Amino acid sequence: MVKTIEWVGGKVIMLDQSRLPVDVAYIECDNYLKVAEGIKKLWIRGAPAIGIAAAMGIALAARDIKAEDFESFISQLEPAIETILSTRPTAVNMKWAANRLKALLNSRRDESVSGLKELLVEESQKILDEDLQVNKAIGMWGEQFINDGDTILTHCNAGALATGGYYGTATAPMRVAKEMGKNFHVIADETRPVLQGARLTAWELMQDKIPVTLITDNTAGALMQRGEINLVIVGTDRTALNGDVANKIGTYSVAVLCKEHGIPFYVAAPLSSIDFNIPSGDQIPIEERGSEEVTDVFGKCKIAPEGVKVRNIAFDVTPAKYVTAIITEKGAFKPEDLKKLSGVEAEIDKLRIKIRK
Numbered sequence: 001m002v003k004t005i006e007w008v009g010g011k012v013i014m015l016d017q018s019r020l021p022v023d024v025a026y027i028e029c030d031n032y033l034k035v036a037e038g039i040k041k042l043w044i045r046g047a048p049a050i051g052i053a054a055a056m057g058i059a060l061a062a063r064d065i066k067a068e069d070f071e072s073f074i075s076q077l078e079p080a081i082e083t084i085l086s087t088r089p090t091a092v093n094m095k096w097a098a099n100r101l102k103a104l105l106n107s108r109r110d111e112s113v114s115g116l117k118e119l120l121v122e123e124s125q126k127i128l129d130e131d132l133q134v135n136k137a138i139g140m141w142g143e144q145f146i147n148d149g150d151t152i153l154t155h156c157n158a159g160a161l162a163t164g165g166y167y168g169t170a171t172a173p174m175r176v177a178k179e180m181g182k183n184f185h186v187i188a189d190e191t192r193p194v195l196q197g198a199r200l201t202a203w204e205l206m207q208d209k210i211p212v213t214l215i216t217d218n219t220a221g222a223l224m225q226r227g228e229i230n231l232v233i234v235g236t237d238r239t240a241l242n243g244d245v246a247n248k249i250g251t252y253s254v255a256v257l258c259k260e261h262g263i264p265f266y267v268a269a270p271l272s273s274i275d276f277n278i279p280s281g282d283q284i285p286i287e288e289r290g291s292e293e294v295t296d297v298f299g300k301c302k303i304a305p306e307g308v309k310v311r312n313i314a315f316d317v318t319p320a321k322y323v324t325a326i327i328t329e330k331g332a333f334k335p336e337d338l339k340k341l342s343g344v345e346a347e348i349d350k351l352r353i354k355i356r357k
């Protein structure tokens with residue numbers, strides 16, 4: 001699988017996902033503003049991947065600061081952090097990564113400024129390395145929901161490309177199921193308007209020889225009605241404490257369809273995508289993007305009349321009542337049990353959904 005993001009020789013190298021599947025091209029970012037531009041323009045996208053990009057962007061910003069002491073260093077770093085976080089509001093992973101780096105800095109106030117800069121580079125690399133482990137664990141807990149012969153629908157791209165490495169989140173149970181020798185088929189919603197399902201999910205699954213069929217978004221209901229979908233697995237940009245799930249626009253419609261057809265609807269979510277400070281989905285900020293994503297096909301062809309009014313809401317919120325389980329690196333849980341995840345391990349073990357004992 002291609003790398004989505006790397007820190008190489010003091011630069012952040014990101015795969016330009018806006019050019020997939022036509023070109024596999026990388027962009028070098030040697031300052032934090034370029035990283036922020038990359039997040040905004042979807043060169044890098046997907047909640048965990050932009051969390052990693054934000055951490056590396058903060059490390060780049062820190063490197064260019066001239067300061068003698070901790071206070072001056074932090075006061076110059078703060079505005080750069082705010083600039084990065086302002087690029088995309090919905091995914092909580094950027095804030096999670098920034099808070100992790102800030103907590104680290106605060107715990108090492110006695111360090112020299114050059115030492116602090118080094119710590120940020122190391123920690124952002126750690127966030128990238130951990131991402132792979134976390135997603136593998138999601139896969140290990142999630143594969144139990146996939147039976148031999150199943151057809152799994154997914155929406156948008158919550159695969160390797162949306163994260164720092166191979167497993168992805170929604171695709172992690174699929175990749176682990178494949179490693180275990182299970183046969184299954186994936187249906188990828190194309191995901192209007194930016195087509196992450198068509199351009200990215202279909203591409204990455206084909207690269208790894210996982211059988212995939214692409215459908216238009218409005219075909220999902222018809223396939224469910226025909227009994228051709230066994231389960232749905234999607235990712236999330238931010239899940240609230242009560243289990244309400246923000247994910248790519250169209251996810252809510254898929255979840256409601258699942259309810260009607262008695263199909264389980266799973267959400268794969270690293271704990272870094274769960275906002276333990278937000279009681280319900282109403283408080284999740286939802287990004288709205290430019291009209292050209294809807295009226296034009298990637299700047300090449302107009303598909304709507306000039307001047308038409310457009311709403312381009314990038315994410316929706318699926319209420320917890322539609323979610324069968326949330327699969328995290330700590331196990332799979334009912335959405336209403338998320339709030340208990342900070343408890344003791346023995347209690348958490350009782351809440352885990354285990355199909356096979």
Ligand code: MRU
Nearest residue numbers: 045046047158162169235236248
């Ligand atoms: O706008 P995008 O492409 O960043 O949206 C991505 C999604 O909606 C993903 O499903 C979500 O970030 C989870 S990625 C593991």
